[in-house]
Amino acid sequence: MKTRYTFGGDEHVYVEMDDEMSLDAFFKSLSMSNAVRDANIEGVTEICPANASFQVRFDPDVISPDEIMAKVKELEHKAESAEKRLTTRIVEIPVFYKDPWTHETLMRFRERHQDPNGTDLDYAAKINGFADADAFIEAHHSQPWFVSMVGFVAGLPFLYQLVERDKQLQVPKYLSPRTDTPKQTIGYGGCFSCIYSVRGAGGYQMFGVTPMPIYDPEQKVSHLKDFMVFFKPGDIVKWKPIDRAEYDAVVAAVEDGTYEPRIAEVEFDLDEFNADMRGTNAKMLEALNDA
Amino acid sequence: MTLKIKNPGLATSIQDLGRIGYFHLGIPLGGAMDRYALRAANMLVGNDEGSACLEAVFMGPEIEFTETATVAVTGAQLPIKVDGEVQEAWTSFVVKAGQTLSFDFLQAGARIYIAVSGGITTPEALGSRSTYSIGALGGVEGRAIQAGDELPTGGSEGPGAGRTVPESLRRKPGTPARLRVLPGLYWHRLTDEAGAGFFEDEWKVAPEADRMGYRFKGGRPLEFVDREQPFGAGADPSNIVDGCYSYGSIQVPGGTEPIVLHRDAVSGGGYFTLGAIISADMDLIGQLQPHTPVKFEKVDMTQSLAARKDRKDMLEKIREELG
Numbered sequence: 001m002k003t004r005y006t007f008g009g010d011e012h013v014y015v016e017m018d019d020e021m022s023l024d025a026f027f028k029s030l031s032m033s034n035a036v037r038d039a040n041i042e043g044v045t046e047i048c049p050a051n052a053s054f055q056v057r058f059d060p061d062v063i064s065p066d067e068i069m070a071k072v073k074e075l076e077h078k079a080e081s082a083e084k085r086l087t088t089r090i091v092e093i094p095v096f097y098k099d100p101w102t103h104e105t106l107m108r109f110r111e112r113h114q115d116p117n118g119t120d121l122d123y124a125a126k127i128n129g130f131a132d133a134d135a136f137i138e139a140h141h142s143q144p145w146f147v148s149m150v151g152f153v154a155g156l157p158f159l160y161q162l163v164e165r166d167k168q169l170q171v172p173k174y175l176s177p178r179t180d181t182p183k184q185t186i187g188y189g190g191c192f193s194c195i196y197s198v199r200g201a202g203g204y205q206m207f208g209v210t211p212m213p214i215y216d217p218e219q220k221v222s223h224l225k226d227f228m229v230f231f232k233p234g235d236i237v238k239w240k241p242i243d244r245a246e247y248d249a250v251v252a253a254v255e256d257g258t259y260e261p262r263i264a265e266v267e268f269d270l271d272e273f274n275a276d277m278r279g280t281n282a283k284m285l286e287a288l289n290d291a
Numbered sequence: 292m293t294l295k296i297k298n299p300g301l302a303t304s305i306q307d308l309g310r311i312g313y314f315h316l317g318i319p320l321g322g323a324m325d326r327y328a329l330r331a332a333n334m335l336v337g338n339d340e341g342s343a344c345l346e347a348v349f350m351g352p353e354i355e356f357t358e359t360a361t362v363a364v365t366g367a368q369l370p371i372k373v374d375g376e377v378q379e380a381w382t383s384f385v386v387k388a389g390q391t392l393s394f395d396f397l398q399a400g401a402r403i404y405i406a407v408s409g410g411i412t413t414p415e416a417l418g419s420r421s422t423y424s425i426g427a428l429g430g431v432e433g434r435a436i437q438a439g440d441e442l443p444t445g446g447s448e449g450p451g452a453g454r455t456v457p458e459s460l461r462r463k464p465g466t467p468a469r470l471r472v473l474p475g476l477y478w479h480r481l482t483d484e485a486g487a488g489f490f491e492d493e494w495k496v497a498p499e500a501d502r503m504g505y506r507f508k509g510g511r512p513l514e515f516v517d518r519e520q521p522f523g524a525g526a527d528p529s530n531i532v533d534g535c536y537s538y539g540s541i542q543v544p545g546g547t548e549p550i551v552l553h554r555d556a557v558s559g560g561g562y563f564t565l566g567a568i569i570s571a572d573m574d575l576i577g578q579l580q581p582h583t584p585v586k587f588e589k590v591d592m593t594q595s596l597a598a599r600k601d602r603k604d605m606l607e608k609i610r611e612e613l614g
Binding site (some may be wrong): 006007008009010011012014016018019020021022045046047048049050051052053054055057060061064065149150151152153154155156158165172173189190191192197198200215217229232233 | 312315316416423425426428473476521523524532533534535538539540559560561566567568569592599603
C-alpha cells in the first residue's frame with residue numbers, strides 16, 4: 001500500500017491510499033480524513049473520504065496549494081499510528097429481493113446488459129459460481145457490509161462486504177448505463193453494493209429494493225427528521241430479506257411516521273476483525289438482534 | 292414583492308454561489324455555472340454578490356413584476372426587453388410594477404443571470420438557495436421554475452438604471468474556447484502519446500452538456516498504460532476504485548469522450564480523471580453551446596493561480612467601477 005498525493009485542479013488535494021480496494025485502505029483514508037478535519041486547517045472547505053482515497057477542497061486564496069499539501073502529508077503518520085478502531089452503528093436494512101419494480105426496469109434496459117436473456121441476479125449468481133439467484137442472495141445478505149463512501153448523488157452509500165477477499169462478490173456494471181433506476185434500489189458494481197437514494201440514471205446491477213428511505217430533503221420521514229441524509233462512512237449494514245407483505249408494512253409505517261430502523265451501537269476493530277472475521281461479524285449481528 | 296413567472300423558458304433555475312460543506316454526502320457544490328456573471332449581475336443591482344438570481348439556459352423566461360425593481364442581466368447575449376422595449380445587457384435598468392421582462396433569441400453564449408434588487412428570497416436549503424434538481428433540494432420545491440410560480444424577492448427598489456460593467460470586464464469564452472487544464476489525479480493512467488494528443492486535438496462541445504457536466508467529442512481516443520486492473524476497480528482500463536471527483540475534473544469513460552464535471556456533478560465514481568480545468572476557467576464552460584470548438588491547454592499550478600488572480604482582479608475592478 002503506497003500513498004499517492006496529487007492535485008485536482010487548483011482547489012483540491014487528492015490522496016489515494018491504494019489503487020485497489022481493501023479495508024486497510026479504507027480505514028487509513030477514513031482516519032486520515034478525520035485527522036485533516038480535526039486539524040481545523042484554515043481555508044479547507046470540504047473533506048470527503050472515499051473507498052480507498054479521500055479529497056480535500058481548499059480555497060487557494062486562503063492557503064496555498066503547497067502549504068495545504070504539506071499539512072495533509074504531515075498527517076499521514078498520525079493516521080498510520082491511529083488505532084484502527086471505530087465506534088459506530090450497525091443498521092438493519094430490509095430488502096425485497098427480486099421485487100417487481102427493479103424487475104420491470106431491468107427488462108426495459110435488457111439490451112444494455114451483458115446477459116440479455118436473464119435477470120441481473122441470475123447473471124450475478126452465474127459469474128460468481130452460485131447454483132442459482134437464491135444462493136447468491138443468501139451470500140449477499142448473510143454477512144454485514146461497511147459503508148465505505150457516501151456520494152455519487154445525494155446520500156447514496158457505497159458498501160463493501162466484511163468477508164475475506166476470495167469471498168467477495170464481484171459483478172461488472174451495465175455495458176451502458178441505464179437512464180432510469182427505481183428509488184431505493186439495491187445495486188451492485190465491481191465489489192460494491194449501493195442503495196440508490198433517488199430515482200435516476202445508474203450503471204449498477206439491480207438486485208432488489210428497500211422500503212426504507214435514506215434521503216429526504218423535506219425531512220418529514222421519522223428517522224430523517226434531524227438530517228436529510230441517513231448514512232455516513234463507517235456505518236455497518238446488515239441486509240434483511242423481506243417479502244412483499246413485509247415490504248408493504250414498512251412502507252405503511254414510513255408513511256404514518258412510526259417507522260424506526262433497527263440500529264445498535266458497536267465497536268469495530270480492524271485487527272480483531274482480520275484475526276476472526278466471522279466471529280467479529282457474529283458479535284455485531286448479536287448486538288443488532290438485541291436492539 | 293414577487294416575480295410572477297408567465298413562461299419559465301428552458302430549465303430556468305434559482306442559483307446563488309452554491310452550497311459549502313455537504314460534498315462528502317453526495318450533495319454537489321451547486322450554484323451558478325458562470326459565477327463571475329452572477330456576481331456582476333448582483334453588483335449592478337446593489338445586492339450582495341452571492342444573492343440568488345435566475346439562471347436561464349439558451350432561452351429566457353417571461354416575468355411580470357408586482358413592484359418596481361432594479362434589474363440586470365449578464366452572461367450570454369440574449370436580447371432583453373421590458374414591455375417590448377429593448378434593454379442593455381450588463382447594465383442595470385428599471386422594471387416598474389406591472390411590467391413584463393422577456394427575451395428574444397440567443398445570439399451568443401449559453402446562460403444568462405437575472406438579478407433583481409433585493410435578491411430572490413426563496414427558503415435556503417443547507418445554507419444555499421441553489422436548485423439541485425436531482426436531489427429535489429433548494430430553489431422552488433427543488434425544481435426548475437414553472438409557469439405560475441411566484442418568486443419572493445427582498446423587495447428593494449435598488450440603485451436604479453444606468454450602472455454598467457465596461458465591455459473589457461465582460462468575461463466571455465473565445466473561439467475556439469480555450470480551457471486551461473492542470474494535469475493530475477489519474478493522469479499517469481494515460482500513455483505519453485495519449486496525453487499529448489489530448490492537448491493537440493480540437494474538441495467540440497457535445498449535445499450532452501448541462502449543469503452536471505460538459506461532454507466533448509472529436510478528438511482522438513485516449514490509450515491507457517497497460518496494467519492488471521486493481522481489485523475492486525472494474526474491468527475497463529478507464530475504471531478506478533470509486534473515488535471522489537474534483538470540481539472541474541475531466542473523466543474519459545472508455546477513453547473516448549472527455550466529460551468536465553460542473554456544479555451539479557456526481558460527487559464521485561469509478562472513472563479515472565486526467566486532471567481538472569482550472570478554477571478560473573470554469574465560468575467559461577457555463578457559456579459554451581453545443582458544437583462550440585474547444586482547445587484544452589496544459590498549464591502548471593503557478594499559471595493556474597495567476598489565472599485565478601486575474602479573474603479576481605477583474606471582479607475587483609467591477610466593484611470599483613460600481614462603487
